[in-house]
Every structure is written in structure tokens, then in C-alpha cells.
Amino acid sequence: MKKFLQVLLLLILPLVLVGCETGQEGFVEEDNVNPDKILRILDTWERSGIGTHLNSGTDIGPLFKFGVEGLYQYIRSTDEIIPMLAEDLPEHSEDGLTTTITIRENAFWQNGDSFVAKDVWAFYYLNHTTITNYLLSVEYEGDKTVILNWNPNRVPVNAVKDLLIAQDTQGSVAFSEFRTYANEAFRIVSESEDISSNSTTWGAFNKFSKGELLVALTANLNAYRAHKSSWFVGTGAFQLEKESPTQLILAKNSLHWNAENIGFEKIYVYSSADNNQAFSLLSNNQIDYMDGLATVDTLEAILAQNKQLVHLKMYDPGSMGVLFNMEKEIWTDEVRLAFQYIFDREEVKNAGNPFAITSWYPMMGMAESEAQKWMSTEGFASLPKYSHNPQKAEELLIQANWTKQNNVWYDHNGKEINLTIGTVRDHPGQSQSALAIQAILTSFGIKSSIKMTDHGAFMANSQMKNSTYDLNVYWTDLNMSFSYPSGTYKFFEGVTSPILHVNTYPTDYEVTELAGRVNEMFDGRGSKFTDENGKVNFSTFVDNFYVHEGDDLKTLVDIYNHGFADKLWGIQMYQNVTGSFINASRILGVPLKDLWMENRNVTTVPEVNSKAFYDVARTNLIFGNGAIVVHGLYQPNATGFSNLVNTISIG
Structure with a gap:
């Protein structure tokens, strides 16, 4: 019988050790630390009321992870498919x-x-x-x-x-x-x-x-x-017991198909106003899990204060960097090319996420690891790569009729350059990267100011017509879906293309299925997919990548990724690495035990397609919802549960 599906990744990366050994002491094991069998997490939900079913239009928060489920659960970043219903x-x-x-x-x-x-x-x-x-x-x-x-x-x-x-x-x-x-x-x-x-x-x-x-x-x-039902419509392993604006309590569903293997009796869900409050809850041992990273100093401080915590790292199929607002006349081809050379991207990476992987590519439609996986060998090898070369950047800006006086740059009209940078305040990778980018621009002679807002305000401000933001520090490429290549292109279509303000078809376009969609042409690279002018429009194939495989799929990905790279719409600074804070004293079954027993800040990013690659990705509740709890891979550290962890397999 098939236990679970791991969609084989074509890219096999070597084991990566990423920086910053913290010197945190190893883990000390204790028994029966969680006798009440409670899992404590952070989440968001509709404060005015969750509603009575998933599609009622309200944010159901943790009930999406534990209250409803599908026939299967796929794990984002690994594409592992786990049977549920x-x-x-x-x-x-x-x-x-x-x-x-x-x-x-x-x-x-x-x-x-x-x-x-x-x-x-x-x-x-x-x-x-x-x-x-x-x-x-x-x-x-x-x-x-x-x-x-x-x-x-x-x-x-x-x-x-x-x-x-x-x-x-x-x-x-x-x-x-x-x-x-x-x-x-x-x-x-x-x-x-x-x-x-x-x-x-x-x-x-x-x-x-x-x-x-x-x-x-x-x-x-x-x-x-x-529709208002008399019960919350779901099949999940936990059901809502208590609801308030600041806390939810979920209780185990005794009717669930895997109830006998689920050790946790309740899940306490807390809200957090910002990262500082979330980090405080971690430090003070008030929550057992939180996804994501923190700055090195903050991560070290959290682990030092709460000695029950471990932190695991995993690849994230997204890249962070700069997105140019193409509405602004300042961003000519020459200027965007020059900006590829201005930044020491290693420096930006270290500020935003020292555990990440530095990229020297322009925005190219997907993160480097996914590009290498889905492109042809020749296509990937021929992608343009840049370097930190301020002298080259100056030469290109001068060719664009910019001038520099007293270490201050002026545009072709003689106007002093003063850029407005938009970014997300509560995302450490984005906000800290923005500060590093601003510092590099200042050193180079370009003045700038940063507008940091919450995510909702950032999206509204960056995507609005005539936005005041000249450039944005955000995801340049991100796959929020499964890793078949169109996932990242759909993120571009729905999220980053409005931030970039690229060309679109009129909303009343005569071909209704193209109305309002991206209207940008890529070089067809001599393939069978080209039009009579040797071009491929972004919107022509973005909806039907799923019907292609083999060489045809590689050809299309080559066309799209080279098309993005040629446009120079943005700058990849680094491929993201994310993580999970986990209380390994209260939760049994946390993977990579041999590593976190020695150092609770695990700096190893498991190699792609290894057992650890799948094990660690499951720990991220954003990647896999509650599958790791529902299938009993996590158990409470309570009397009688230590042996159960080792007897459960997914499927």
C-alpha cells in the first residue's frame, strides 16, 4: 500500500551549513513536561467572529489548520502528499x-x-x-x-x-x-x-x-x-471550544478518523500584535511553536531565555529583493541595469536573513533552486548573473545621463535623486533588508527614505496607481502553491505584477479572458511556442503549464525565466530560508534530534529530497497545516506517549 507521495525533485542540493553558530548549549531532556497534553500556538483570526464555515468570508485562522481538512494535505516546498480524508x-x-x-x-x-x-x-x-x-x-x-x-x-x-x-x-x-x-x-x-x-x-x-x-x-x-450553520462545518481533528478576540481553545474531536493516535487534547491559540510580542511569548515559554526566523541577536536571546526551544531551518521557495515601480520614468533600461551592480547582496542577505542563500540574479520569475530544477541545463546556465561592482554601476548611470556631484546623484533632468522605498514593517527579512539597501544607496550617493507599514497597507500603497513608492523591498519571486513552475508565475500575476505596474490588457479588452491581465512579451527563444514575431506573451501559457511536461515544460520555463530576467524588473538579493521555533520539551517527535541535542539553533538546512528535508518541512504549520499533529508525528511529552511517536507513520 502506498504510504505517501513524494514528488521527486530533479535538483539534489548538497547539505548546506548556513552561518552563525550561536554557541547555545545543547538540549536537556525531561519527562512529563506536558501532562495536560496542550499545544500552544500563535495565529490570527477574525476578531469579530470566525463564522460557521470555511467559505463564509471570515478569517478562520487555526481552524484552517486543525478544524477543516482535505482529502489530502500537500506540504509546501516539498510537494509531499499526505492522505487525510x-x-x-x-x-x-x-x-x-x-x-x-x-x-x-x-x-x-x-x-x-x-x-x-x-x-x-x-x-x-x-x-x-x-x-x-x-x-x-x-x-x-x-x-x-x-x-x-x-x-x-x-x-x-x-x-x-x-x-x-x-x-x-x-x-x-x-x-x-x-x-x-x-x-x-x-x-x-x-x-x-x-x-x-x-x-x-x-x-x-x-x-x-x-x-x-x-x-x-x-x-x-x-x-x-x-449561510449560517448551527455548527462549524468541518471534519478536522480539533473543534472550537472557546472563542474570544485574544484566545481560541480547540478541543480534540473524538470522532476524527485518527483520534486514537492524536495525543494532544487541546490547542490553545493566542494572538500577537507584532513580532516583538510574539518573540516575548516564545521567550517566556507561553507558546510551543512559531514559524519563521528572527534576527540572529533576537534568535539567540530567545533560545537563551527559553531553554526548552529549538529552532530548525528549511528552504523556502521564494526570493527577497527589490521591485522597481515601472510607472516611474526614472527606471530606464540603463538605470535598472546599473542598479543590478550597486548592491553587495551578501551584506543585504546578512541583514535580512543571515541563514539565507545569496543570489546574484535579477528577478527571474522563481527562486534559484526552483529555476535550476525546472529549466533546461543550458537555459539555467545562460541566465544573466551580476556582481557587486559600483564602478560598473557608475559607468552605466553616466551613460543614462545621470550625473554625480559632491557624492550626490542627479537624474538626466538634473534633479537630485531621492527614492522612496516601500516595505513591510513586521517582516524582519523585508524591513531589515530595506535598511541595508538604504545604507548602501546612501554610501553610493543616492538619497532615499523608507516607508514601513503593515502588510495590508504596503500592498494597497504599492499597487495603487501613481504610488509614491519608487521601489519596494519585498518578495521578488515566491511560490505559495505547489512547486510545479506555474505557481510562482501565478504569484507574479496576482501580487508582484501590480507592485511593478507592468503592462496589462484593458479591462474591457475584446478577448474577455485576457481583460485586465498581464500584457508583456518575452523572447520565444526560437521555440514552437512563439507567435509570428518570435515572441511569447506572458498570459498565453501561464494557465496551462499543467498540461506540459518533459522538454516542452523546460522550454516554456526557459522562455519565461529568461523573459523575466531580460526585463530587469527587480533584483534578487537572496533565496529565503525559513524555520520553526519548537518547544522540544513539551512536544515529542521533533526531527533532527541528534543536532538540536548539541545546539538548539540548528544551522543545517537539510538537503533536498533527503528524509530530513521532508521531516523538517512538515514541522512548519504554514507549509503543512496540522498534518504533523493529526497523523501523530508530534505527541505531548506526557506519561505514556514517548513510545507512540516511534510507532506512527504517515498514510
Whole structure:
């Protein structure tokens, strides 16, 4: 029987030891430190009330990790797929047109009803997630068998099918609760027009709703989201016991399919106003887990004060750096090229995240490790790389008709350069990198000021038309989805392209599926994918990467990554490394024990595709939600639980 799926990564990186040995003393083991069997974490949620189901439009915070679940859980950064409500991995037909999923016999809703295949049917017809763009229909056979029928004109490769299924939270729609809306959604979809096989239009279940049907579909969706149930609709291992603006208490769900292997009885969830408060909670042993990093001094201080904590490191599929606001006339091709040479990126990396991996590439659509994985060998090797060369930068700026007087730079109009830098205040990597970037610019003769705000204000200010920000210190490339290459391009389309203010199609464009989308051309590199001018438009293929594999996929990634690099829209400073603070006294089963027993600040980043690579990634609740707790890989340090950790495997 298959236990779990690890989508093989093509890039095998050597074991990386990243800087900053802290000298923290090793770990001292104690027994029965957590006799109450409580897990204490930080999270955010809707302070005015969580709502009664996942899709009610409110932030359900920790209930997304522990209260609802999908057929599977995929682990971001490793693409490991772990069965949850499903008995095993999906089974695909030989012709690739159908996929069959078997639901666990002992899967129940928290109200006691059995979780059945019709619930999955209802989830998809109501929510129209990404996978529905590739499906013709969802069917059910009895109570425990789900059948997905794929659109023969847009069949993803099997590995992508698994990931598309695994990213959805199917255990959030009970047909018995949402029957009226699910049936109405199915009726509307069934009566909508089929999309022709040669059309570039995308639609759920290969249908295109318009006119009265579109109005009805929207009204039904809004009614479904506004629905108030008498219980929080979920199948998860924990259910809401207490709710307040500052604390949630989740209690173990005795009906859960894996209840007997879940050692924690309750999860206490606290809120935090900022990083300083979060770090204080860690230091004072008030929480057991927090994802992310801190500056070296802060991390050392936290570990020194709370000797029960360990900190593990892991790769993050994203790069931090500079994004130019292309609305500003200052950013000519020559100037953007010059800026590639201004910065000592190692210095910026050390300020923002000393555990990260320095990059000397421009913004190129994805982090370096993903680029090396998905591009052809020749394509990756020919990507432009830059260096710290202030003299070269000066030469290029002079060619752009900039002048320097008394160590102060002036633009081609003779106006003194004074840049406004936007960044996120509460992200240490971004805020500290921004300060380092400002210091380097000052030394180079370019004046600047920094505007630090919370993330929401940063997004609003940076993406607005005529933004006051000249450049932004933020994610240049980030994959928030599974690592098939289009994930990072979709992040560009939805998040970074508005920050960059690149060209877009008019919102009333005659080709409706392109209206408002990115309109930027890349060199087609002589491939079969080019138009009559030898170009490829960003929006032409970004939605159908999933149907490509092998050499065709590598060719497309080469085109896109070289296209990004040629545009010089930004500067990669470093590929991020993130981490997990974990209380290894209160939690049993924390990986890399041989390392944190010697030094609680584990500076080893496990090599890609190693067992440790998967083990450590699971510890991050952002990457894997609550799978590590739900499957019993974590247990409370209480009497009788030490042996249970070693007897549980995922699957």
C-alpha cells in the first residue's frame, strides 16, 4: 500500500551549513513536561467572529489548520502528499481521463454525520477551485468513491492532478448542510454553454455562464457564503471550544478518523500584535511553536531565555529583493541595469536573513533552486548573473545621463535623486533588508527614505496607481502553491505584477479572458511556442503549464525565466530560508534530534529530497497545516506517549 507521495525533485542540493553558530548549549531532556497534553500556538483570526464555515468570508485562522481538512494535505516546498480524508493516493486511469479516490470508512463530520463522496461533489460545484478548470465533471459512486472526469483538451499530467486535488479543502462542505446551494450550482453549471475545444477561454467544468445564468450563479454563491450553520462545518481533528478576540481553545474531536493516535487534547491559540510580542511569548515559554526566523541577536536571546526551544531551518521557495515601480520614468533600461551592480547582496542577505542563500540574479520569475530544477541545463546556465561592482554601476548611470556631484546623484533632468522605498514593517527579512539597501544607496550617493507599514497597507500603497513608492523591498519571486513552475508565475500575476505596474490588457479588452491581465512579451527563444514575431506573451501559457511536461515544460520555463530576467524588473538579493521555533520539551517527535541535542539553533538546512528535508518541512504549520499533529508525528511529552511517536507513520 502506498504510504505517501513524494514528488521527486530533479535538483539534489548538497547539505548546506548556513552561518552563525550561536554557541547555545545543547538540549536537556525531561519527562512529563506536558501532562495536560496542550499545544500552544500563535495565529490570527477574525476578531469579530470566525463564522460557521470555511467559505463564509471570515478569517478562520487555526481552524484552517486543525478544524477543516482535505482529502489530502500537500506540504509546501516539498510537494509531499499526505492522505487525510482519503484512504490512499488517487488512482488514475491509463488514458488519463478519470481519477478515482476512495474516502476513509471512518471519516466523519464533527456533527457525527459520515463524510461521503457527495460532500466532495458539493464542494467542487460550489467552489470552482483551480482544478475545476481541468474537469468535465465530478461524480460519486456510493458513499465512499469519488470520480473526477478530466477535460480531454486540458488534461494535466498525473503528478499535477495529485497536487491540484491535494491543495483543496474538500472537508468544508457538507452536502446535508448546503444541499440547496449545491443543487442550484449544479443546475446552473449544467445549463451553461460548453466551451469549444479550440477556445482559449477557461471555465469550471468546461462551462461558460453568462446572462441570467451568471447572475444566478453569483447570487447562489453569495447565499452559500452567507449561510449560517448551527455548527462549524468541518471534519478536522480539533473543534472550537472557546472563542474570544485574544484566545481560541480547540478541543480534540473524538470522532476524527485518527483520534486514537492524536495525543494532544487541546490547542490553545493566542494572538500577537507584532513580532516583538510574539518573540516575548516564545521567550517566556507561553507558546510551543512559531514559524519563521528572527534576527540572529533576537534568535539567540530567545533560545537563551527559553531553554526548552529549538529552532530548525528549511528552504523556502521564494526570493527577497527589490521591485522597481515601472510607472516611474526614472527606471530606464540603463538605470535598472546599473542598479543590478550597486548592491553587495551578501551584506543585504546578512541583514535580512543571515541563514539565507545569496543570489546574484535579477528577478527571474522563481527562486534559484526552483529555476535550476525546472529549466533546461543550458537555459539555467545562460541566465544573466551580476556582481557587486559600483564602478560598473557608475559607468552605466553616466551613460543614462545621470550625473554625480559632491557624492550626490542627479537624474538626466538634473534633479537630485531621492527614492522612496516601500516595505513591510513586521517582516524582519523585508524591513531589515530595506535598511541595508538604504545604507548602501546612501554610501553610493543616492538619497532615499523608507516607508514601513503593515502588510495590508504596503500592498494597497504599492499597487495603487501613481504610488509614491519608487521601489519596494519585498518578495521578488515566491511560490505559495505547489512547486510545479506555474505557481510562482501565478504569484507574479496576482501580487508582484501590480507592485511593478507592468503592462496589462484593458479591462474591457475584446478577448474577455485576457481583460485586465498581464500584457508583456518575452523572447520565444526560437521555440514552437512563439507567435509570428518570435515572441511569447506572458498570459498565453501561464494557465496551462499543467498540461506540459518533459522538454516542452523546460522550454516554456526557459522562455519565461529568461523573459523575466531580460526585463530587469527587480533584483534578487537572496533565496529565503525559513524555520520553526519548537518547544522540544513539551512536544515529542521533533526531527533532527541528534543536532538540536548539541545546539538548539540548528544551522543545517537539510538537503533536498533527503528524509530530513521532508521531516523538517512538515514541522512548519504554514507549509503543512496540522498534518504533523493529526497523523501523530508530534505527541505531548506526557506519561505514556514517548513510545507512540516511534510507532506512527504517515498514510
